[in-house]
Amino acid sequence: xxxxxxxxxxxxxxxxxxxxxxxxxxxxxxxxxxxxxxxxxxxxxxxxxxxxxxxxxxxxxxxxxxxxxxxxxxxxxxxxxxxxxxxxxxxxxxxxxxxxxxxxxxxxxxxxxxxxxxxxxxxxxxxxxxxxxxxxxxxxxxxxxxxxxxxxxxxxxxxxxxxxxxxxxxxxxxxxxxxxxxxxxxxxxxxxxxxxxxxxxxxxxxxxxxxxxxxxxxxxxxxxxxxxxxxxxxxxxxxxxxxxxxxxxxxxxxxxxxxxxxxxxxxxxxxxxxxxxxxxxxxxxxxxxxxxxxxxxxxxxxxxxxxxxxxxxxxxxxxxxxxxxxxxxxxxxxxxxxxxxxxxx
Amino acid sequence: xxxxxxxxxxxxxxxxxxxxxxxxxxxxxxxxxxxxxxxxxxxxxxxxxxxxxxxxxxxxxxxxxxxxxxxxxxxxxxxxxxxxxxxxxxxxxxxxxxxxxxxxxxxxxxxxxxxxxxxxxxxxxxxx
Numbered sequence: 001x002x003x004x005x006x007x008x009x010x011x012x013x014x015x016x017x018x019x020x021x022x023x024x025x026x027x028x029x030x031x032x033x034x035x036x037x038x039x040x041x042x043x044x045x046x047x048x049x050x051x052x053x054x055x056x057x058x059x060x061x062x063x064x065x066x067x068x069x070x071x072x073x074x075x076x077x078x079x080x081x082x083x084x085x086x087x088x089x090x091x092x093x094x095x096x097x098x099x100x101x102x103x104x105x106x107x108x109x110x111x112x113x114x115x116x117x118x119x120x121x122x123x124x125x126x127x128x129x130x131x132x133x134x135x136x137x138x139x140x141x142x143x144x145x146x147x148x149x150x151x152x153x154x155x156x157x158x159x160x161x162x163x164x165x166x167x168x169x170x171x172x173x174x175x176x177x178x179x180x181x182x183x184x185x186x187x188x189x190x191x192x193x194x195x196x197x198x199x200x201x202x203x204x205x206x207x208x209x210x211x212x213x214x215x216x217x218x219x220x221x222x223x224x225x226x227x228x229x230x231x232x233x234x235x236x237x238x239x240x241x242x243x244x245x246x247x248x249x250x251x252x253x254x255x256x257x258x259x260x261x262x263x264x265x266x267x268x269x270x271x272x273x274x275x276x277x278x279x280x281x282x283x284x285x286x287x288x289x290x291x292x293x294x295x296x297x298x299x300x301x302x303x304x305x306x307x308x309x310x311x312x313x314x315x316x317x318x319x320x321x322x323x324x325x326x327x328x329x330x331x332x333x334x335x336x337x338x339x340x341x342x343x344x345x
Numbered sequence: 346x347x348x349x350x351x352x353x354x355x356x357x358x359x360x361x362x363x364x365x366x367x368x369x370x371x372x373x374x375x376x377x378x379x380x381x382x383x384x385x386x387x388x389x390x391x392x393x394x395x396x397x398x399x400x401x402x403x404x405x406x407x408x409x410x411x412x413x414x415x416x417x418x419x420x421x422x423x424x425x426x427x428x429x430x431x432x433x434x435x436x437x438x439x440x441x442x443x444x445x446x447x448x449x450x451x452x453x454x455x456x457x458x459x460x461x462x463x464x465x466x467x468x469x470x471x472x473x
Contacts (some may be wrong), residue, residue: 184430189437322466329459
């Protein structure tokens with residue numbers, strides 16, 4: 001059943017949650033979103049109650065092709081609430097709809113934050129002036145706030161016990177995914193074998209966003225406005241988020257701006273160090289940049305498999321299957337720079 | 346068979362028609378899809394032109410890596426390539442090629458075969 005047919009039930013849910021007699025959904029449109037989640041913008045008029053008036057909300061729910069690795073909507077809602085309480089710039093989380101009778105699937109509502117998320121626009125021209133030094137610093141500061149959340153957190157019990165060695169866990173996980181796909185990728189295998197031999201011990205375990213990159217935050221005229229897409233957050237090595245953010249594959253063509261294609265690496269790291277009080281070891285970030293390329297390559301292969309297997313024919317997914325060679329090559333270059341071998345012949 | 350235009354040439358002509366004649370008639374929100382179609386055609390055309398040579402070079406390089414002398418003529422190239430790449434994956438995971446000259450040889454093989462494949466999928470990524 002489409003969302004349009006569910007609007008009356010959704011309006012009743014919102015009215016009850018907002019303690020209003022009537023919630024009128026004035027307008028509803030899909031928001032261009034990821035392959036995993038479906039996002040809708042709702043304009044809602046509350047007749048009365050503590051929040052009477054017009055509100056712009058975002059509804060987030062599972063898309064059809066639900067990838068098993070991502071968290072449930074209830075868990076993502078708890079993560080955003082925790083981040084919100086910790087002062088991280090996130091859209092204000094409002095209500096969780098766990099009752100399947102409303103939409104037929106779980107969803108939550110948050111307040112809409114105006115801004116641009118699209119990576120190619122932020123890397124080139126978002127359509128308004130952008131202070132790139134300040135933006136890169138702010139992105140570092142905001143990430144430091146996330147990493148200030150350490151286990152245990154009562155509302156995040158679903159994250160389980162933190163692993164003492166997140167890098168080795170990741171490597172094992174990517175190998176499992178490769179095996180499940182039945183693919184022989186020597187480039188990836190080598191990257192993973194190298195990473196296994198060079199994985200640094202984590203200096204600490206914190207909450208990590210795990211998809212902290214350009215495309216997953218909103219920027220507007222006032223600067224960084226909100227960190228989005230918490231569906232992969234987990235306990236982990238905070239340096240993993242720094243590497244993912246700086247990885248060349250997430251610079252949207254602006255490869256010289258090493259901080260996500262939007263700013264300078266030094267500005268981003270300065271903001272992070274100032275916010276966290278922690279010294280960042282460049283070699284550790286480089287290690288996680290290698291891991292970033294391996295991770296994105298594995299995800300791209302999984303996405304392509306949805307097309308190749310015939311489950312979900314799509315040109316976009318099909319083309320994604322031709323991205324991994326580039327990522328494997330970049331991982332190899334990074335490894336060569338980090339770990340030059342003496343005997344090259 | 347050497348019908349002209351060949352497959353790669355047909356794809357190239359179709360791509361020009363799509364980008365230079367059709368694209369401007371499409372509404373803005375359909376152009377992204379059209380560009381993806383053009384990209385898929387460009388990759389397919391490059392693969393038709395370069396694919397066999399790339400596979401042959403990769404096979405030669407794999408044989409050298411394994412010091413595998415018998416060129417098995419009875420076996421299809423694609424099957425042999427697949428078998429050697431699977432063997433390579435298993436050996437890498439088992440810790441062979443870790444350190445020194447072995448690892449350098451492996452890196453060299455991987456760099457060359459990946460560069461050849463990126464030349465098909467996205468040659469722009471090589472010019473850096």
